[in-house]
Amino acid sequence: MTELRIAVLGVGMMGADHVARITERTKGAVVTVLNDYFPEKAEALAATIPGSRVINDPLDAIADPEVDAVILATPGPTHEKQLLACLEHNKPVMCEKPLTTDVATSLEIVKREAELGRKLIQVGFMRRFDREYEQLKGFIDDGVFGQILVAHCVHRNPAVPPSFDSSMIVKDSLVHEVDVTRFLFDEEITTVQIIKPSANPGAPEGLQDPQIALFTTESGRHVDTEVFVTTGVAYEVRTEVVGELGSAFIGLDQGLVRKHRNPAQQASGDGRKVAGIWGGDITPSFVERFGDAYDNEIQRWVNAVRRGDNVDGPGAWDGYAAAAVCAAGVKSLESGKAETVDMVSRSSIPGA
Numbered sequence: 584m585t586e587l588r589i590a591v592l593g594v595g596m597m598g599a600d601h602v603a604r605i606t607e608r609t610k611g612a613v614v615t616v617l618n619d620y621f622p623e624k625a626e627a628l629a630a631t632i633p634g635s636r637v638i639n640d641p642l643d644a645i646a647d648p649e650v651d652a653v654i655l656a657t658p659g660p661t662h663e664k665q666l667l668a669c670l671e672h673n674k675p676v677m678c679e680k681p682l683t684t685d686v687a688t689s690l691e692i693v694k695r696e697a698e699l700g701r702k703l704i705q706v707g708f709m710r711r712f713d714r715e716y717e718q719l720k721g722f723i724d725d726g727v728f729g730q731i732l733v734a735h736c737v738h739r740n741p742a743v744p745p746s747f748d749s750s751m752i753v754k755d756s757l758v759h760e761v762d763v764t765r766f767l768f769d770e771e772i773t774t775v776q777i778i779k780p781s782a783n784p785g786a787p788e789g790l791q792d793p794q795i796a797l798f799t800t801e802s803g804r805h806v807d808t809e810v811f812v813t814t815g816v817a818y819e820v821r822t823e824v825v826g827e828l829g830s831a832f833i834g835l836d837q838g839l840v841r842k843h844r845n846p847a848q849q850a851s852g853d854g855r856k857v858a859g860i861w862g863g864d865i866t867p868s869f870v871e872r873f874g875d876a877y878d879n880e881i882q883r884w885v886n887a888v889r890r891g892d893n894v895d896g897p898g899a900w901d902g903y904a905a906a907a908v909c910a911a912g913v914k915s916l917e918s919g920k921a922e923t924v925d926m927v928s929r930s931s932i933p934g935a
């Protein structure tokens with residue numbers, strides 16, 4: 584295949600970022616079609632991307648004969664209809680998470696893709712493409728820490744859009760730890776409990792933020808996550824796994840950690856006791872923290888589509904499994920109890 588011709592639907596924060604990466608850094612692909620609910624946004628971007636044009640109806644953009652593959656960076660509630668159109672037109676699609684916003688529609692997507700007999704859907708769980716997560720997975724699989732017993736995660740955002748409610752903290756943010764747990768440990772999550780600490784006084788009225796999530800997995804591992812999306816500080820994503828032979832920690836922003844003299848401190852006494860200072864920069868948002876991961880994710884997806892494999896990473900099943908775990912999480916947000924994850928077995932859907 585010559586260059587892969589991609590339509591990007593939704594040119595907000597993620598969509599525009601993907602357009603920039605394809606245009607500037609991805610090999611073997613071009614953006615030919617842009618679409619947004621607000622056509623003027625798509626027009627403004629198209630004016631900066633030679634060879635691209637705007638198609639105002641998202642379903643027409645998917646069906647366009649000059650489109651080989653699709654990136655969905657539209658809000659979650661629109662994904663179901665757009666994914667079904669991609670399946671109908673046999674177009675490989677990289678769908679930003681979530682697959683869809685509820686379990687029933689996610690399962691329907693899994694079944695429809697399975698009926699086609701070929702995989703077309705990849706889901707944008709980009710942490711699987713992050714160098715640190717890849718390394719961690721490699722060490723776990725090599726048995727370096729022995730049997731993994733527990734994991735501790737932190738997921739902090741400086742702010743979220745005003746439309747965010749407490750259930751979106753589960754479905755939009757915690758969903759990444761759901762996928763990380765499934766990715767690192769190759770097993771399903773069986774129960775979820777959400778604990779509600781005192782809400783951040785700086786959070787919008789009624790938003791339960793932070794939340795502490797507790798997962799148990801099929802083999803009995805425990806994973807805890809602090810999700811806190813209105814810190815006002817910066818973007819922090821950390822994961823620590825603890826096993827019978829050791830532990831590992833990623834996400835410390837240690838690209839640059841400085842240790843040096845504190846100009847405010849004087850040497851005391853004989854000069855052999857001097858207080859220092861250490862610190863570094865924290866990434867402001869997911870765009871910077873996971874920039875390399877998104878690049879890697881999109882390049883590998885483009886390569887897979889050009890090879891005819893269409894998917895190289897998490898697929899529709901992973902999106903469905905994440906939706907099922909999040910549904911139990913939202914239930915627990917109400918009940919305060921550990922809720923069981925209700926999922927069909929993968930083997931009950933041939934081809935899934």
Ligand SMILES: NC(=O)c1ccc[n+]([C@@H]2O[C@H](COP(=O)([O-])OP(=O)(O)OC[C@H]3O[C@@H](n4cnc5c(N)ncnc54)[C@H](O)[C@@H]3O)[C@@H](O)[C@H]2O)c1
Pocket residue numbers: 592593594595596597598618619620621624641655656657658659661679680681707708709755869
């Ligand atoms: N993987 C990640 O780390 C990550 C990060 C941020 C967002 N996301 C996901 O990416 C998607 C987009 O998020 P965002 O932060 O870029 O949102 P955004 O609001 O910045 O952008 C969404 C864009 O889609 C447009 N839009 C709305 N309805 C549409 C429709 N029916 N058809 C076409 N365009 C439509 C909006 O006008 C907007 O320009 C969501 O699914 C979100 O969960 C993933």
Ligand SMILES: O[C@H]1[C@H](O)[C@@H](O)[C@H](O)[C@@H](O)[C@H]1O
Pocket residue numbers: 740743755756757759812869
């Ligand atoms: O949509 C975003 C995105 O998925 C980020 O990776 C996550 O940190 C945010 O919490 C979420 O709102």
